[in-house]
Amino acid sequence: MFLNDALGIPISNTPVNWEITFPDGTTESKTTETSENGTLIIPSVPRGDARSRFPTWIRKNFFSLDASTGVAEKVSFSISIPSILIGLSAIIVFAALTYLVAYKMCFITSMSLKKAEEKVEEKARRLLEAEGGVAETKRRREGAKTRLNNASKKVRDADRMLEEARKLEEPKSWVETVGEGKRRRITDIDLMLKNREAKNVWERYRRGEISAEECAREWERLREPDALEKLKELEKRLEEEEIKQAERSVDEAGEEERRAMEELKQAEQQEEKAKEELEKLRTELKEAEEEAGEMQGEGTTSATTLTA
16 A cells, blocks of 8 residues: 555655454554555455555544455545644744744843843942052051151150160269368369350340349359259259150150051051952952853844744
């Protein structure tokens, strides 16, 4: 038996379910594959009338075969109008579903691309802020370093002043006199004290703080025997006060230096943290750009598919 479709084209290499009803009423069902030219070989067909049934797409076709004749029959399957309409409807539905799926994929890809681009913009904005933060922390570190250098210089100056204040000046020359059974020594330091005090009195007179008579009396008192001892005691108190002031300056400079060191340490830590955050944001921005690029590629593919 030769099987052709509605267009007369042989149905080749296709499994066919068939059923034979024998004259005695018994049936036999089998599946046989057609050959290249659409030939279907049905074995074991008895002599006499045998009714064969071939289920097709929508309806079943019945043919009578007689093996005694040994004649091969050519069978063509026709397609009904309802079958055509159903087939066209199925094709239209499939095309519509395909279009809807492609449109949905394109829409989803578009939304994902928009989110990815917004993410890139956000990362870029944060990256700019982080770069500004790094520059600010660097400026703070430089300022803290400058303040530390100034504080260290103050410490050195205060130490030097304290050392000078504690240093006792030794006389370089002296004159000894003997009077009333007592030996008296006058050094160059003593003369310096008297001369300095006399100069101070003169400066006060020039500024108008004292009169000429008062200036003369002050000079006269410098000639008294105990005047030098009073000047020495005053000089000693001034030296002690100078030492205390120098010690306070050393302590204050040291405290300022410690604060500057702590400030510099914090500034360096903040700068390091800002740099780490900057590198992290650069990596995130790169990943976001790559993700946006992938989304853009998918969107182009979806749009091409939808257009096609």
